[in-house]
Amino acid sequence: MGELRLMKGNEALAEAMIRAGADGYFGYPITPQSEVIEYLTAAKPHESTGMVVLQAESEVASINMLYGGGATGKKVCTSSSSPGISLMQEGLSYIAGAEIPVVVVNVVRGGPGLGDIQPSQSDYFQSTKGGGHGDYRLIVLAPSSVQEMSDFVPIAFDLAFKYRNPVMIQSDGAIGQMMEKVELFEPIPRLTDKQVKDLYPWATNGKPKGGQRRIMTSLDLDPARLERHNHHLQEKYHTIDENEVRFEEFNCEDADYVIVAYGSSARISQKALQLLRAKGIKVGLLRPITLWPYPTKKIQELVKQGVKGFLSVEMSAGQMVEDVKLAVNGKVKVEFFGRVGGIIPSPEEVVDALEHKLIGE
Amino acid sequence: MTEEIIIAGFGGQGVLSMGKILAYSGIMQNQEVSWMPSYGPEMRGGTANVTVIVSDERISSPILRAYDTAIILNQQSMDKFESTVKPGGTLLYDPNGISKHPTRKDINIYKVEGAKKAAEMGNTKIFNMIVLGAYLKVKPIVKMENVVKGIKKSLPERHHRLLPLNEEAVNQGTQIVEAVNII
Numbered sequence: 001m002g003e004l005r006l007m008k009g010n011e012a013l014a015e016a017m018i019r020a021g022a023d024g025y026f027g028y029p030i031t032p033q034s035e036v037i038e039y040l041t042a043a044k045p046h047e048s049t050g051m052v053v054l055q056a057e058s059e060v061a062s063i064n065m066l067y068g069g070g071a072t073g074k075k076v077c078t079s080s081s082s083p084g085i086s087l088m089q090e091g092l093s094y095i096a097g098a099e100i101p102v103v104v105v106n107v108v109r110g111g112p113g114l115g116d117i118q119p120s121q122s123d124y125f126q127s128t129k130g131g132g133h134g135d136y137r138l139i140v141l142a143p144s145s146v147q148e149m150s151d152f153v154p155i156a157f158d159l160a161f162k163y164r165n166p167v168m169i170q171s172d173g174a175i176g177q178m179m180e181k182v183e184l185f186e187p188i189p190r191l192t193d194k195q196v197k198d199l200y201p202w203a204t205n206g207k208p209k210g211g212q213r214r215i216m217t218s219l220d221l222d223p224a225r226l227e228r229h230n231h232h233l234q235e236k237y238h239t240i241d242e243n244e245v246r247f248e249e250f251n252c253e254d255a256d257y258v259i260v261a262y263g264s265s266a267r268i269s270q271k272a273l274q275l276l277r278a279k280g281i282k283v284g285l286l287r288p289i290t291l292w293p294y295p296t297k298k299i300q301e302l303v304k305q306g307v308k309g310f311l312s313v314e315m316s317a318g319q320m321v322e323d324v325k326l327a328v329n330g331k332v333k334v335e336f337f338g339r340v341g342g343i344i345p346s347p348e349e350v351v352d353a354l355e356h357k358l359i360g361e
Numbered sequence: 362m363t364e365e366i367i368i369a370g371f372g373g374q375g376v377l378s379m380g381k382i383l384a385y386s387g388i389m390q391n392q393e394v395s396w397m398p399s400y401g402p403e404m405r406g407g408t409a410n411v412t413v414i415v416s417d418e419r420i421s422s423p424i425l426r427a428y429d430t431a432i433i434l435n436q437q438s439m440d441k442f443e444s445t446v447k448p449g450g451t452l453l454y455d456p457n458g459i460s461k462h463p464t465r466k467d468i469n470i471y472k473v474e475g476a477k478k479a480a481e482m483g484n485t486k487i488f489n490m491i492v493l494g495a496y497l498k499v500k501p502i503v504k505m506e507n508v509v510k511g512i513k514k515s516l517p518e519r520h521h522r523l524l525p526l527n528e529e530a531v532n533q534g535t536q537i538v539e540a541v542n543i544i
Contacts, residue, residue, distance in 0.1 A: 004388060006381065006396070174397065174423070178398070179381065179396035180393075180420075181394055264424070267421055270421035272422075273421075274421060347425070347426075
């Protein structure tokens with residue numbers, strides 16, 4: 001068993017970045033995730049693993065530092081909260097276009113605009129539908145506990161390098177700020193320069209003798225070539241969609257109704273599920289772990305299995321519910337319940353919404 | 362066993378660290394724990410609260426609207442949280458600074474003169490440990506030996522010379538808690 005600690009989500013995330021063998025973190029503080037850079041600077045990983053931690057001059061600078069670091073085959077990451085992540089969207093589009101592996105963490109707060117600093121999930125569209133320009137996808141992981149804030153970091157790096165694609169960990173202020181028991185994983189050593197050269201022949205770490213100059217760019221002014229590149233990206237996204245869907249289900253086997261919720265909302269919905277089951281209502285919970293690729297097929301299986309209705313529970317005005325509706329495709333009822341502006345719904349409110357919106361009429 | 366607790370008072374009373382020590386004590390006996398603080402603008406008003414859950418099972422929602430126990434340390438928190446204790450639940454408060462005492466008849470109510478005792482002991486900072494002791498007397502959800510370990514884990518090493526004082530404060534709390542209303 002690994003080391004047990006009581007940690008905030010943000011602290012567990014920072015510790016996991018060091019343990020995952022990251023080469024660099026480039027970030028800029030913003031509530032509710034400033035503990036990440038605070039923890040990293042206090043931990044001084046440059047003295048232990050050699051990992052670089054740098055406070056950039058802005059979020060725009062940090063995402064472009066990721067472009068540079070990732071292009072050389074190094075494991076690089078950043079974290080921010082909603083307004084900061086908005087500033088990074090141009091860079092993310094370039095990174096997706098140039099196929100650079102990076103990990104970006106969004107500890108979401110209430111929006112739009114500067115909004116507030118309370119927990120929210122209203123960046124779902126931005127994460128999953130492309131916040132920047134062009135046809136691209138981020139792989140999006142949604143932790144729902146402090147343990148997963150730690151566990152998802154090495155998974156995110158693995159996915160980023162497996163597909164040469166930016167990976168987003170979409171958390172929220174509640175998971176960032178709360179403390180839970182965490183079992184820390186054994187540290188993974190940083191790769192040596194030689195390992196990077198051997199593993200990632202695409203990386204721009206010096207022109208090989210007699211070889212071609214390598215360029216990591218998203219610019220291609222030849223439409224035919226750019227179309228081919230886009231087709232290649234779409235094939236990659238298709239492969240990811242086929243292979244990387246992750247979810248967790250609770251009590252779905254005999255469920256008449258299924259709540260779909262991720263992150264903090266899934267935790268609240270788990271409590272709601274217990275309250276509803278105690279009333280004799282057969283409710284299940286589907287928790288998407290990847291927000292993209294989405295567990296569309298799982299939802300379709302649940303429809304076939306006889307589920308009569310779905311309730312999407314979110315801390316947004318109704319974003320993920322669109323993906324539930326796409327999956328259900330009009331076959332059964334899909335309803336939405338959410339709170340916005342940084343308000344966290346209570347389990348009792350979810351119970352009420354399910355009883356009135358799904359069962360009531 | 363699942364115990365859902367809200368601890369609420371002024372910033373500076375040690376509300377958040379009391380919760381942290383309780384959570385660490387749970388970990389020391391291999392239980393699941395969550396510690397969800399109020400943060401941000403609601404803290405700027407001077408009040409602080411934290412929801413702590415200690416359970417033998419995986420914890421669902423870390424955010425709650427009804428609690429098994431409320432530990433209340435100022436009047437604003439009494440106004441806000443007395444009504445959130447589940448029927449049959451427990452309310453523990455320090456009467457110092459409370460103008461309107463709790464009135465519910467369907468819950469167990471206890472009081473602890475924590476602020477007074479801390480002043481007698483010559484260190485107002487151990488107030489929260491006195492209150493923690495009082496709580497654990499009423500609801501012994503974690504073993505004392507694990508509380509001691511929890512304090513040690515929570516206090517930075519440079520403050521470890523204060524461990525005996527903190528232990529003594531917990532011990533004093535267990536002795537001075539008084540029942541006000543028992544159902």
